[in-house]
Amino acid sequence: MGVRRRTGVFYLRVNPILCDGFGHCHELAPELVTMDEWGYPIIKREPTPLSDLAALESARYAVRGCPRQALRIERVSEN
Amino acid sequence: MMLAQELPRLLYGKPGTPLTFGQYQSTFATSYKAASLLDELEASGLTGRGGAAFPTARKARLLREQRSHNKVVVVNAMEGEPVSYKDSTLLSTNPHLVLDGAAILASIIGAKDVIVCVSRDNPNAVGNVQRALDERARAGARGPQFKLETAPWRYVAGEESALVHWLNDNESLPQYRPQRPSILKIRHHAVLLDNVETCANVALIGRFGAAWFRTLGTKVSPGSVLVTVTGAVERPKVLEVVPSMTLRTILNFADADPDPQALLLGGYGGSWLDAAHLDTPYDNESLAQWGATVGAGIIVALGRDGCGVVETQRVVKWMANESARQCGPCAFGLPALSDDLAKVGEGSPNSAQALQQLEHRCGVIDGRGACRHPDGVVRFVRSALRVFAGDFQSHARGAPCGASHSGKYFVAVPRLEKERELVWE
Numbered sequence: 001m002g003v004r005r006r007t008g009v010f011y012l013r014v015n016p017i018l019c020d021g022f023g024h025c026h027e028l029a030p031e032l033v034t035m036d037e038w039g040y041p042i043i044k045r046e047p048t049p050l051s052d053l054a055a056l057e058s059a060r061y062a063v064r065g066c067p068r069q070a071l072r073i074e075r076v077s078e079n
Numbered sequence: 080m081m082l083a084q085e086l087p088r089l090l091y092g093k094p095g096t097p098l099t100f101g102q103y104q105s106t107f108a109t110s111y112k113a114a115s116l117l118d119e120l121e122a123s124g125l126t127g128r129g130g131a132a133f134p135t136a137r138k139a140r141l142l143r144e145q146r147s148h149n150k151v152v153v154v155n156a157m158e159g160e161p162v163s164y165k166d167s168t169l170l171s172t173n174p175h176l177v178l179d180g181a182a183i184l185a186s187i188i189g190a191k192d193v194i195v196c197v198s199r200d201n202p203n204a205v206g207n208v209q210r211a212l213d214e215r216a217r218a219g220a221r222g223p224q225f226k227l228e229t230a231p232w233r234y235v236a237g238e239e240s241a242l243v244h245w246l247n248d249n250e251s252l253p254q255y256r257p258q259r260p261s262i263l264k265i266r267h268h269a270v271l272l273d274n275v276e277t278c279a280n281v282a283l284i285g286r287f288g289a290a291w292f293r294t295l296g297t298k299v300s301p302g303s304v305l306v307t308v309t310g311a312v313e314r315p316k317v318l319e320v321v322p323s324m325t326l327r328t329i330l331n332f333a334d335a336d337p338d339p340q341a342l343l344l345g346g347y348g349g350s351w352l353d354a355a356h357l358d359t360p361y362d363n364e365s366l367a368q369w370g371a372t373v374g375a376g377i378i379v380a381l382g383r384d385g386c387g388v389v390e391t392q393r394v395v396k397w398m399a400n401e402s403a404r405q406c407g408p409c410a411f412g413l414p415a416l417s418d419d420l421a422k423v424g425e426g427s428p429n430s431a432q433a434l435q436q437l438e439h440r441c442g443v444i445d446g447r448g449a450c451r452h453p454d455g456v457v458r459f460v461r462s463a464l465r466v467f468a469g470d471f472q473s474h475a476r477g478a479p480c481g482a483s484h485s486g487k488y489f490v491a492v493p494r495l496e497k498e499r500e501l502v503w504e
Contacts, residue, residue: 015255016406017449036443037415040407045446074257 008077009047012059016040018070028065029058047076086295088303089279090319094172097207100214103175109286116285117143117187123289124301125281129155129237129274130345130375132300132363135281138260139271142188145262147269150190152223153246154181156197156204156275157230157237160346160375161397161493165305166275167204168317170197173279174211180278182222183285188271192224196242199229234347234401238450239263239272241403252403253450276305276376296322300362304376310343310489311336311382322362322373326352329361330380341381341466343490345374347394348455350462351387370462385489386482387467388474391460392420397492398456409453412444416460423471426479434475438464 012032014025021039025032032048032055033041048055056073063071091106092098098106113119121136142150154177158166170177181193195212197204205227212225228246235241236251243263245251263270273281280302284292293301300322309315312335320329326342342352350371352359359365363372381390399413419440422433437460445457464471470480 013257015257015449016408016447017255019407021407036408036412038407038411040411040447042443042447 006051006053008050008075010050010056010059010076011047011074012043012062013072013074014041014043015070015072018068020068022067024065024067025062025071029055029062031055032059033062050075086303086321087319088283088295089169089176089276089305090172090317092172094168094317097171097174097211100175100211100218100220103173103179107176107282107286111286111288111291113285113288116183119284119289120187120281123280123284123292124299125277125284125292126300127274128276128280128304128376130348132373135273135277138273139184139187141260142262142269142271145188145269147264147267149192149268150185150188151265151268151270152181152185152188152190152193153242153265153270153272154178154193154195154275154278155237155239155242155272156195156208157232157242158198158201158204159232159234159237160377161234162309162315162379162491163307163346163375163377164315165307165317165376167201169275169279169305170204170207174207175215176279176282177275178211178215178225178278180280180282180285181225181273183281184271184273184278185223190223190271192226192268194226194228194246194265196228196230196246198232198236200232205229233403234398235403235450235452238452240450242272243270252405253452255449297360297362297364299364300373304361304373306361306376306378308333308335308378308380309491310379311339311385312380320361323360325358325360326378327357329378330357333378335380336382338383339380340383340385341387343379343381343390344371344377346377347398348451348459349374349377350458351381351391351466352462353466370465379490381489382487384482384485384487386424386470386480386485387463388420388424388470388480389482390488390490391463391467392417392424393488393492394490395420395456395460398452398459402452403450406448406453408444408447412440412453413456415440416444416456420460423474424479426474426477428477430477431475434471 026035032044125135126132156166230245238253240254296302316333352371396417399417402409404410419433419437423430441457
């Protein structure tokens with residue numbers, strides 16, 4: 001109860017229609033998000049291990065900090 | 080009864096004079112009875128003809144497994160590609176074949192309604208469908224409830240999620256679908272959406288069986304396909320071809336320039352193919368080795384006196400304007416690609432830098448839209464960079480080819496409407 005397994009990977013996903021390029025995600029999760037020349041996020045396409053707690057933490061900050069609520073974390077458990 | 084080896088299957092009859100319901104019933108008369116239509120569809124190996132070539136049976140099975148009270152079959156006759164005429168030609172030849180296929184799909188998934196979506200900018204096709212529907216109603220044909228919807232024509236309006244969005248909310252905008260395969264819904268009803276040509280093939284399979292269907296075509300791409308041939312031709316033509324035919328044969332049939340510089344395959348989101356590969360068969364497996372696909376069944380021949388760089392720029396400029404402007408990378412990226420291409424095409428002083436920037440931006444934009452519109456443009460530009468590598472280099476050095484000044488164009492691009500303003504909220 002209350003314990004989340006730290007195996008598996010996660011992806012940060014953006015809904016490109018909602019995204020208006022505020023750029024907060026880049027500030028909050030620089031290791032996962034870079035910016036293109038128009039200010040829209042380029043999100044790391046490779047999966048990040050859930051054991052990387054610092055990255056997961058900043059991904060959560062990015063999700064909460066997005067003014068358009070366009071971000072979410074997609075967990076993929078290992079089978 | 081139709082003969083197995085006979086080629087005009089879909090375009091049986093005369094384009095421009097649609098078969099009436101009675102004529103259709105007698106022409107495509109059959110004694111064949113399929114045990115299970117879905118198994119028959121699976122055995123036929125039919126793939127979608129709208130461009131993505133997804134197996135039709137897998138899509139139908141997915142929809143059949145859905146628990147939804149009232150399912151809907153949507154027939155997509157939007158024909159977004161500006162140089163494609165195959166869907167309207169099919170509707171002006173055998174509209175009942177399409178409607179019959181839709182009825183078969185409806186019975187497979189258990190749908191009670193069929194919606195035929197035709198672009199309202201194509202009054203002939205609208206008229207043909209309306210007439211065919213009236214004939215069916217008068218003849219008292221059994222089957223699902225048909226309905227005709229006329230959506231406005233835009234490039235992205237024919238994309239499946241945009242079309243369903245239009246049917247729901249009158250907005251022809253693609254939707255974000257993170258899960259794939261995703262089930263589209265009209266209100267709460269699951270939707271099976273198929274291209275017109277796919278539906279016509281389904282009707283043929285239902286009437287004559289999978290074994291008959293497989294007598295033409297290759298193992299992986301069975302059946303016949305419709306293809307629009309334009310560009311360096313006397314007049315654009317819609318042909319019904321077999322995927323095992325080579326591109327050279329198809330060009331011969333269409334009375335096209337026998338010695339083109341390159342071919343544009345699959346439409347504006349497709350790719351260029353060097354003329355050195357003209358002896359490749361016209362199927363996805365053979366074309367894949369050159370990075371091309373059949374796509375929406377379009378072949379544009381680029382003559383020797385054309386310029387690939389200029390043609391690419393014209394297409395990309397138009398495609399950039401056709402973006403729905405929902406996603407930043409598409410709304411800003413495609414105009415940027417168009418500007419880069421224009422700089423390279425003019426041979427302006429910083430065109431070498433523009434060429435580098437173009438390659439970089441292709442990588443940045445790829446795969447970052449909600450729909451596949453930007454990906455298609457990126458694929459198109461990349462294929463141009465590959466096929467016209469020499470031309471791009473000479474343009475970038477400031478020595479444009481003579482063809483770019485001749486003012487002769489091969490790829491038809493609709494007149495640019497007044498550029499739509501970017502509206503954010």
